[in-house]
Amino acid sequence: MSTERGVVRRPPGRKAQILAAASGQFHRRGYHQVSMAEVAAEVGITAPALYRHFRSKPQLLRQAVDFDLAALGSAVRSGSFGPPALCAALAAVAIDHRAFGTLWQRDARLLPAVQRAELRRGLRGEVREMARVLVAARPELSPADAELLCWSLLSAYGSLSYHTFAPPRRRFERLLQQIGGDLLAASLTGAPQPPAVPQLSYGVSESRREELLVAAVRLFHERGFDNVSTDQLGAAVGIAGPSVYKHFDTKAELLAAALVRSRERLWHEVEAAIAGGGSRSNGGPAAALAAGLRAYVDFALRHSHYLGAMLSETERLAEPDRKAAVDFRRDFLRTWVGLLQQIRPEYENAEARIRVHAMFALVNDGVRNRPGCHRPDLTQCLIALSRAVLGLS
Structure with a gap:
């Protein structure tokens, strides 16, 4: 887009477009298989134009993870009225940010240790806020139980990264909300110890x-x-x-x-x-x-x-x-x-x-x-x- 003086301006939302494209490509192919030129091509810009936004591919990966984590944080805040609202907000983010699961579990391992620690602290903070919402609705829960339920909810919703099944949007959101609601309502006390499963012997020598x-x-x-x-x-x-x-x-x-x-x-x-x-x-x-x-x-x-x-x-x-x-x-x-x-x-x-x-x-x-x-x-x-x-x- 040009002004009357001929100055070229970046389209609004270009950085978000780049991050969404990078997240999708990292998710589908893995970080090491994706080049900056390929991300730029998907967005419709040149590689030099991409480098004006992100100095390197590691920085692009870090900000792609940050981008999805910020969406998660917004959902947690908008779901602060109770577990149903929390599940509804997180279900929408899970569908819109399907790459986050693999980005977090697989590609974020490649970041420097300091950055990984910062990201983990951010995610733990969101889980603590989710647990606060849950305990307000279920005061019988201990903090540890509430956090386990919330981690489990994120895992269940993050599983969308590992498949492509996509019912119609409204039905998809309702299903995820139902799964999330059942999960956050689950009892962690009084469950009987299930019988042990015999461990098979493989007869493998320790070579x-x-x-x-x-x-x-x-x-x-x-x-x-x-x-x-x-x-x-x-x-x-x-x-x-x-x-x-x-x-x-x-x-x-x-x-x-x-x-x-x-x-x-x-x-x-x-x-x-x-x-x-x-x-x-x-x-x-x-x-x-x-x-x-x-x-x-x-x-x-x-x-x-x-x-x-x-x-x-x-x-x-x-x-x-x-x-x-x-x-x-x-x-x-x-x-x-x-x-x-x-x-x-x-x-x-x-x-x-x-x-x-x-x-x-x-x-x-x-x-x-x-x-x-x-x-x-x-x-x-x-x-x-x-x-x-x-x-x-």
Whole structure:
């Protein structure tokens, strides 16, 4: 746009357009796969014009996370009248900012430690404000219980980052509000201790290769594939960096093998529990889902890095390996959706899938979010909250 004097002015909202485009591209492809030129092209400007707004790609990432976090903060403030208003405001933001979940869980790990700490403090502050609203409506809740419920709500809504299901807008918002309302109304006391799930023995020797697989899952999850060197991988198991190549030809091959191992263990434990639960005294789908849920929570508590790496590093795989990972995720989801629809036949396919994704995210985050992850009753809590988002409480 030009003035009468010929001065070119930036269109209003250009910075917000850039941040929205960057968030979407980081979400779909991963931070390392996106160039500044590609973000600029989506907005319809040149790369030099983009650099007038953001000096570097790390700064763009930081401000993209800030942008979504600010939207979350606005929703929390507008929902201060009570849990229904809070769920309504957050549901709208979850739909409009679907990238925030992956941006927060995956790409924000790449920021400097000081910036990550600042972002975590900001998010914790929003959760405390949410908890204040919840306690005003439910004074019987302890601060710790209220915060766990609020973290779980953010996880459930953040799960929209991991799928593309999108019912019509009004119906989508109503579904999310219902899920959120059931979650914030859930009881965390008096839930019986669910029966323990037998842990399967894999008969795997503690070879150097196995040690590398375990270390790789942890490091890739914590730091991101591109931020982990072979020297760091070797040091984690007590060998020199170049010695990693005695066991794996490339770092990418190590990632692929680590994620295959993660999927195998998850499938064997959960599938066995579902099959056993459904066959006991003709327990049926409800018993199968209950057994599978306990197994999934138990697995997440013991192997949170496996689940985290499966979610955050799949896009770094070569195409055949990435396809195998996506196919596994689709099949695993289909098992749960099928069970849920047998119990709740009124759920349409999209609703069942949205609820199952919310349950997975709630558990995956719940075993890592501090201080809640140290609760002695975390297993019971996560099962109760999972049943709430599935509509089974």
